[in-house]
Amino acid sequence: MVRLITHNLLACHAKGCTTNNFPLKLQDVVVEVREAEFNADFLRGFLPRIEWTALVNAAKELGDTSLPLEMPEMVDDEFLKNLHHVLLEIHVDEGAMVCPNCGHKYPIMNGIPNMLLAEHEIG
Amino acid sequence: MAPAVTSTTVSLDVDPQNYEDEHVHAVYDQIASHFSSTRYKPWPIIVQFLSSLSTGWVGLDSGTGNGKYLSLPADRPGSVWTIGLDRSRNLLRIAQTAGGNGVTREVLWGDVLGRPWRDGAFDYAISIATIHHLATWERRKAAVQRILQAISPSHGRALIYVWAIEQDDLSKRSIPQSQEYQIAGQDVFVPWVVAKGQLQQKSLSNVEQECRTDPSECEEIKAQEQTSPPPVFNRYYHMFAKGELTRLVHDAADELRLSIGSKADNTMGAGVEIVQDGWERSNYYVELRRWEYQ
Numbered sequence: 075m076v077r078l079i080t081h082n083l084l085a086c087h088a089k090g091c092t093t094n095n096f097p098l099k100l101q102d103v104v105v106e107v108r109e110a111e112f113n114a115d116f117l118r119g120f121l122p123r124i125e126w127t128a129l130v131n132a133a134k135e136l137g138d139t140s141l142p143l144e145m146p147e148m149v150d151d152e153f154l155k156n157l158h159h160v161l162l163e164i165h166v167d168e169g170a171m172v173c174p175n176c177g178h179k180y181p182i183m184n185g186i187p188n189m190l191l192a193e194h195e196i197g
Numbered sequence: 198m199a200p201a202v203t204s205t206t207v208s209l210d211v212d213p214q215n216y217e218d219e220h221v222h223a224v225y226d227q228i229a230s231h232f233s234s235t236r237y238k239p240w241p242i243i244v245q246f247l248s249s250l251s252t253g254w255v256g257l258d259s260g261t262g263n264g265k266y267l268s269l270p271a272d273r274p275g276s277v278w279t280i281g282l283d284r285s286r287n288l289l290r291i292a293q294t295a296g297g298n299g300v301t302r303e304v305l306w307g308d309v310l311g312r313p314w315r316d317g318a319f320d321y322a323i324s325i326a327t328i329h330h331l332a333t334w335e336r337r338k339a340a341v342q343r344i345l346q347a348i349s350p351s352h353g354r355a356l357i358y359v360w361a362i363e364q365d366d367l368s369k370r371s372i373p374q375s376q377e378y379q380i381a382g383q384d385v386f387v388p389w390v391v392a393k394g395q396l397q398q399k400s401l402s403n404v405e406q407e408c409r410t411d412p413s414e415c416e417e418i419k420a421q422e423q424t425s426p427p428p429v430f431n432r433y434y435h436m437f438a439k440g441e442l443t444r445l446v447h448d449a450a451d452e453l454r455l456s457i458g459s460k461a462d463n464t465m466g467a468g469v470e471i472v473q474d475g476w477e478r479s480n481y482y483v484e485l486r487r488w489e490y491q
């Protein structure tokens with residue numbers, strides 16, 4: 075599955091593409107929401123590692139605007155519930171992720187993103 | 198009895214990528230479901246490592262196979278998120294639901310020599326029984342470097358596991374050995390026998406595909422399918438010699454300008470500490486921790 079938790083970690087690795095290669099742009103997506111178990115401790119621990127603006131924008135691309143533009147200093151339950159939903163419950167099953175720099179397209183099929191490169195694209 | 202392991206040599210003339218495509222990736226795609234049904238017990242050192250991670254950490258399982266580690270630690274499910282990467286799409290389909298309970302796992306179709314992430318984005322990484330499928334020292338070193346680059350430069354932890362020449366008494370395999378392999382390791386083919394009816398869908402649909410493109414051969418192919426003995430797939434392995442994995446880590450770290458040693462033993466720069474290395478159940482392992490001075 076490609077959920078936004080994964081999307082937040084991925085970057086383009088095509089040959090020579092080392093700047094402005096994150097975040098990948100979601101394109102032509104088919105999305106399904108599936109419930110996941112809520113774990114507040116996990117979210118609190120992961121929070122400092124998130125590239126926040128990338129997450130907020132990706133969520134917007136998927137139609138979710140529940141997150142604040144700035145990472146809040148005070149973390150309450152409502153915020154964590156929203157964060158949980160955005161990170162772990164929105165599944166991108168089909169579509170693609172496109173590099174903002176070189177335009178390389180990473181297709182997503184059956185929830186599996188194809189991050190392989192052709193031999194001539196490997197850096 | 199398990200079929201014998203045979204020694205082999207990777208010719209310097211072949212392209213290692215093509216070699217691995219034929220002797221590793223194609224094999225796993227074919228045997229995926231059968232292979233997966235035989236792999237269920239996680240090794241103790243790996244279980245311990247995953248149990249020791251801080252809550253909230255995200256990790257990469259590079260060469261995840263059927264994803265058997267994605268649901269760990271069993272005592273604190275959901276406390277960390279491990280994302281599985283593999284070259285075999287058929288194994289990834291299985292990994293997506295690894296661990297059961299209706300939980301879906303995050304998986305990526307990719308190569309362990311690729312780098313499709315923000316550097317240092319992961320808190321930990323594991324590479325279990327994967328690097329030994331790479332056909333040259335350079336490629337095995339590159340795979341270790343990808344692990345070191347994937348994890349946080351300040352606190353990232355990693356565990357690497359590879360097949361050892363030194364085999365456990367319980368192992369059913371007999372390994373051809375000679376003195377010179379005790380340092381450089383040994384390249385071997387390990388046979389995998391698939392019982393009829395357990396082949397992956399893909400190969401069956403290949404037959405149908407051929408039938409469509411060349412109907413005259415179709416009957417012949419089908420007849421062969423009926424009468425031929427169970428297929429044997431030879432997987433390529435590099436069996437590691439004692440000390441070889443640790444040497445590989447040194448070589449990988451040197452090239453990335455990372456010191457080897459603990460943070461306390463250094464006063465500046467960046468490095469990687471070998472937390473432990475050893476042998477467990479026919480495998481060598483090494484546990485690493487990255488550190489840096491700001």
Ligand SMILES: [Zn+2]
Pocket residue numbers: 086087088091095173174175176177178
């Ligand atoms: Zn790019």
